[in-house]
Each structure stands twice: as C-alpha cells, then as structure tokens.
Amino acid sequence: MNELAGKHIVLGLSGGVACYKSAELCRALIKEGATVQVVMTEAAAQFITPVTMQALSNRPVYGSQWDAREANNMPHINLSREADAVLIAPCSADFIARLAQGRADELLSLLCLARPAQQVPLLLAPAMNREMWAHPATQRNLAQVAQDSATVLAVGNGDQACGETGDGRMLEPAELLEEVIAFFTPKVLAGQKVLVTAGPTFEAIDPVRGITNHSSGKMGFAIARAAREAGAEVTLVAGPVHLSTPRGVQRINVQSAQNMLETVMHKAQAATVFIATAAVADWRPATQADQKIKKDGSGQTPVLGFVENPDILATVAQSQHALVGDLFCVGFAAESHDLLAHATAKRARKGVPLLVGNIGPATFGQDDNALLLVDAHGHRELPRASKRTLARQLVAEIAMRLPR
Numbered sequence: 001m002n003e004l005a006g007k008h009i010v011l012g013l014s015g016g017v018a019c020y021k022s023a024e025l026c027r028a029l030i031k032e033g034a035t036v037q038v039v040m041t042e043a044a045a046q047f048i049t050p051v052t053m054q055a056l057s058n059r060p061v062y063g064s065q066w067d068a069r070e071a072n073n074m075p076h077i078n079l080s081r082e083a084d085a086v087l088i089a090p091c092s093a094d095f096i097a098r099l100a101q102g103r104a105d106e107l108l109s110l111l112c113l114a115r116p117a118q119q120v121p122l123l124l125a126p127a128m129n130r131e132m133w134a135h136p137a138t139q140r141n142l143a144q145v146a147q148d149s150a151t152v153l154a155v156g157n158g159d160q161a162c163g164e165t166g167d168g169r170m171l172e173p174a175e176l177l178e179e180v181i182a183f184f185t186p187k188v189l190a191g192q193k194v195l196v197t198a199g200p201t202f203e204a205i206d207p208v209r210g211i212t213n214h215s216s217g218k219m220g221f222a223i224a225r226a227a228r229e230a231g232a233e234v235t236l237v238a239g240p241v242h243l244s245t246p247r248g249v250q251r252i253n254v255q256s257a258q259n260m261l262e263t264v265m266h267k268a269q270a271a272t273v274f275i276a277t278a279a280v281a282d283w284r285p286a287t288q289a290d291q292k293i294k295k296d297g298s299g300q301t302p303v304l305g306f307v308e309n310p311d312i313l314a315t316v317a318q319s320q321h322a323l324v325g326d327l328f329c330v331g332f333a334a335e336s337h338d339l340l341a342h343a344t345a346k347r348a349r350k351g352v353p354l355l356v357g358n359i360g361p362a363t364f365g366q367d368d369n370a371l372l373l374v375d376a377h378g379h380r381e382l383p384r385a386s387k388r389t390l391a392r393q394l395v396a397e398i399a400m401r402l403p404r
C-alpha cells in the first residue's frame with residue numbers, strides 16, 4: 001500500500017541475535033515505500049553481514065564515523081539530517097546504556113546524539129535476554145532514554161536464542177512495521193476511547209450447531225487498527241473470526257448477540273466513540289438444546305422457533321452516556337439495494353449521528369469495499385478502496401465530527 005512512501009528511515013543495527021530479523025524488516029520497510037539507510041555497529045556486523053543489508057536496502061551500509069565516502073567526513077551529520085526517523089532494531093542493552101549516557105564513540109550512537117531531536121524521532125526496538133531486560137540498570141536506562149524523547153517499542157515474550165523463555169525478544173518484522181506506520185499516523189483520535197464491534201455472531205442451536213453469517217470482520221478490524229494508529233485507546237469486541245488482533249488493541253472475543261451486548265454495555269461506559277461494524281444475527285433460536293439434537297430415524301426434521309436479538313447499536317445509542325453527547329455512535333448498514341434510502345432510514349431508526357452504508361453481499365470477506373456516509377447534513381461517498389484505506393478515511397471523518 002506504500003504506507004511509508006516518501007519516508008527516509010535510518011535503520012540502525014546494534015549487536016544481537018535479533019539482527020537476523022533486521023533483514024526482513026529492511027525489506028518490509030522498503031516494500032511499504034520507504035527508503036532505508038542502514039547503519040551498523042561493529043557488534044551487529046558479527047551477527048549479519050553489511051553485504052546482506054546493502055543488497056536489501058540497495059544502499060551502501062555505514063559502520064564507521066571515519067567513513068571517507070562522505071565529502072565532509074561527517075556521516076553522523078549527513079545521515080541524521082536526511083532522515084524522517086531513526087529506528088534502532090535490534091537495540092541491545094549496551095546500546096540503550098550508551099544512549100542513556102549520550103556516548104558518541106562510534107557512528108550509530110554518535111548519529112543518535114547528533115540528530116536534530118525535534119525533527120528526527122528515535123525509535124528503539126529492544127532485544128535481549130530476559131535477565132538483561134529485567135535488570136534494574138536496563139530499566140533505568142530505558143526510563144532515561146524515554147525521558148530524552150526516544151520512543152521505546154515493546155518487546156515480545158517467548159523462547160529466546162539462549163534457550164530461556166521470557167520478555168526481551170525483539171518484535172517480529174511485521175509487528176515493527178505496524179509500529180512504524182502507526183508512529184507516522186497523525187494522532188487525530190488522541191485521548192479518545194474507541195469501542196468497535198466486528199465480525200458475525202454465532203447463535204447456538206445445540207452444543208455443536210448454530211446460526212451465523214458470512215461477515216469476515218475485516219472492516220471492523222481495519223477500523224480498530226486505524227483508530228489505534230490515530231492515537232485512540234481501542235477495545236475490539238469480536239465475534240468468531242479468524243483474524244489476528246491489531247497491535248495495541250484490546251480484543252474481547254464473544255459468540256452470541258447477547259454476549260456481545262453485555263460486553264459492549266460494560267465497555268461503552270468508559271468509551272467516547274462506539275463503532276458498530278458487527279453483523280449481529282437478527283434472530284436466535286428460541287431455545288438452545290443442552291445436548292446435541294439427534295436424528296430419531298423417523299425422517300422428521302426439528303422445528304426451530306426464533307426470537308429477535310437485542311439491537312446493540314440502538315441500545316447503546318439510547319444510553320444516557322450517548323444521549324448527553326459523551327459517546328459518539330457510528331452504525332453500519334449492510335444492504336443489498338437502495339443503499340442511500342435504507343442507510344438514511346436506518347440512521348434515523350438507530351438514533352446515531354453517523355451511519356455508514358455498504359452493499360453487504362459485495363463486501364463480505366473481500367479486502368476492498370465502498371462506503372456511503374450518511375449524517376444529519378447529507379451523504380458522502382468513499383469510493384471503492386481497500387478496507388485499510390477506507391478505515392483510515394472513516395477514522396478521519398469521525399475525528400472531524402467529534403466535539404472539540
């Protein structure tokens with residue numbers, strides 16, 4: 001998607017086994033449109049060769065402050081001035097200590113110290129053994145570099161190269177890519193608490209069967225991700241879907257419409273924005289058998305009765321929190337025809353300020369969609385694009401409508 005188009009990133013590698021992930025990270029950044037200048041410490045070059053990093057970044061790698069290739073012999077100045085961000089991945093315990101002390105006796109730390117800190121942010125992806133990570137010295141140094149305006153990314157938890165298990169793994173390349181993209185996203189939802197429902201619901205008939213629908217949850221997950229990138233604290237209430245949770249989003253899995261309603265009503269109390277993308281089943285079986293319903297050999301089919309499910313969106317929109325204007329509610333409408341008329345009527349019926357219409361059968365499971373935004377002032381189309389793009393546009397539209 002070229003989400004990093006026009007961005008120039010200095011990718012710094014300090015010494016650690018996680019250097020093997022930096023090769024993939026470099027490719028991922030470039031695939032998203034960034035240009036990448038690799039700078040390596042001597043220790044990093046013990047773990048991965050500059051040749052690999054040069055081939056992947058398509059630029060000579062820098063490793064020494066005495067590099068004569070620069071006419072003024074000041075690679076620390078030149079490289080840091082042209083960057084949009086410096087990303088140290090892996091960032092070793094030693095390198096964090098060096099940053100905390102403001103040391104400058106090799107190119108990478110010199111470059112970090114020499115960068116214009118207001119314009120060129122510094123992102124750190126720590127990577128180390130769990131004991132090193134937990135050591136008070138490391139935690140003290142991390143607090144210091146964060147205070148000095150570095151952005152310290154999270155570490156992963158799991159098996160470590162040393163054979164131990166715990167905190168301190170470097171995030172995976174795909175996770176780091178998500179973090180970098182999020183970092184560059186304007187924080188139009190800073191301070192907001194966004195609650196999103198996504199996916200289908202599953203209404204049980206008996207312990208092994210149930211009724212559901214084709215909703216994939218992709219749009220809701222994309223919105224949750226975009227809202228988090230825009231600075232919001234995001235809770236995602238998801239029906240049964242096979243999608244990975246966007247980074248930094250709190251996910252709560254639910255099954256039935258009633259489960260979803262309970263969870264949403266609880267979480268909505270603290271939310272400032274509610275976005276209902278879930279394709280909630282309109283009806284559920286009137287009774288749910290405790291045991292599997294068996295064929296009795298007579299050829300008789302079971303008779304299923306249905307009751308209507310609660311309308312989650314309408315219930316939230318009618319809550320005191322929403323009525324006094326503390327919770328901005330956004331509904332979706334999955335229609336098969338006459339989108340504008342149905343979406344307009346649905347907006348009024350649900351009592352929400354913004355309703356987003358789409359043609360259900362054309363979008364379920366797809367990676368792209370087209371949206372029709374209906375509010376009190378009229379309607380506006382967001383033309384066909386990827387759900388990721390639409391999610392970002394929708395987040396911007398919601399941000400514009402929030403009370404200042």
Ligand code: CTP
Pocket residue numbers: 197257276277278279280281282309310311312313314330331332333334335346350
């Ligand atoms: N919705 C909900 N709870 C329900 C049904 C729908 O919260 N029980 C929400 C959806 O998440 C969506 C909006 O209401 O934001 C509209 O959903 P949709 O299925 O398009 O409409 P329905 O209310 O089911 O109406 P109809 O079936 O008549 O189109």
